Amino acid sequence: MSIIVDLFAAGSTTDLQSPAAWLIDAMGGRSSSAGKIVTASNSLGLSAYYSCIRNISEDIGKLPFRVFRDLEGGGKEKAVENPIYNLLFVSPNDEMTPMSFKEALTSHALGHGNGYAEIVRNGRGDAVALYPLHPSRVIPKRDKQGHIIYEVFQHESLNGIRLEG
DSSP: OOOHHHHTTTOOOOSSSSSOOHHHHHHHHEOOSSEEOOOHHHHHHHHHHHHHHHHHHHHHHHHHEEEEEEOTSOOEEEEEEEEEHHHHHHHHHTBBBBBHHHHHHHHHHHHOOOOEEEEEEHHHHTTEEEEEEOGGGEEEEOOOOEEEEEEOOGGGGGOOEEEEE
């Protein structure tokens, strides 16, 4: 049965303290063969899983992200004057180093399937900062022209949620 049908079924009530199976399924949780609910968040409590995510993320975080420009005769060169170069190589934002930023995005991608960052722009539209977004807050969609757009939710929108049919 689809989630929408379950959601609007007569008497369908759930909350985040004791969620119904359809809500767990919709949020990416699954029951294991042992009957325990497994999510990306509670998996981090398993030392082997956490260690794998941490080791890969730290190694990727150490790698330089560089921006290049193609040369007319072929080849490429570093585009150090490009504002994106500065964000990825020097400082993505006022609170993070490039290494911690890359670690965060990599751990999100490994644990949740995608890593997202909010692009902060100045009045001219230039990117001036990048902030990681938790994947649970982002839903990728397609607009009418087929372009991917990202719907981002604030953390507060999930607090105290109660779905009733």
